[in-house]
């Protein structure tokens with residue numbers, strides 16, 4: 135083969151290697167359950183005292199989860215019980231294939247979740263996905279010296295009404311992109327994959343070339359459906375926020391994988 139021929143092959147390979155980022159939500163996206171709600175089954179009959187249930191707020195559930203962990207500790211639940219409980223949760227269909235494929239292609243995979251680092255680590259370890267994930271952004275958690283699970287805010291935020299007070303996924307995503315940009319990495323395509331209302335803020339930060347991937351029949355999907363069909367919603371067109379990204383609805387990780395393969 136001539137030198138020119140080798141160069142031509144090299145250039146073609148370079149052109150084909152697109153830089154992609156998969157930003158994945160955890161509860162009801164990577165896993166097919168809400169890990170925070172799942173842990174409640176460790177309480178007697180799966181029921182918590184009313185004064186703990188009363189702490190739940192849709193603007194932030196960190197105090198609520200902290201009280202659940204304290205209660206579970208008080209009734210004798212140990213770290214190992216929590217680990218076994220987390221290990222029962224199944225991954226969402228097609229997600230293991232999606233991650234494996236993207237990892238083999240050296241695409242970057244990050245998780246952004248309002249669960250906590252202990253649950254996510256336990257599940258990633260059990261499902262052997264840990265080494266495929268570049269970074270996990272979530273509320274820090276740890277077992278204290280006595281063995282009680284403690285949870286802290288990821289950050290304290292007051293700039294975003296679409297997010298909880300402890301974690302704004304849009305800010306996390308944009309800060310990550312900025313940091314990678316400074317390191318010389320700019321992604322050709324970003325796939326943001328989620329299910330919940332807390333995934334709407336990061337969806338709004340995406341560009342025209344990116345993809346927001348709402349799980350079909352879940353809250354993010356319903357919200358985006360309303361946005362795209364304003365006549366069926368009560369709000370007027372002017373009030374609606376602008377979503378620039380392309381929309382890829384999914385019910386299996388394989389739906390997303392199919393689109394990724396088309397872009398390569």
Ligand SMILES: Cc1ncc(COP(=O)(O)O)c(C=O)c1O
Nearest residue numbers: 159160161170195247248249330
């Ligand atoms: C208690 C609780 N935990 C976690 C979540 C969502 O977590 P994630 O960001 O991983 O989907 C919710 C969403 O409403 C929730 O109510």
Ligand SMILES: [Mg+2]
Nearest residue numbers: 159161162330
């Ligand atoms: Mg979710």
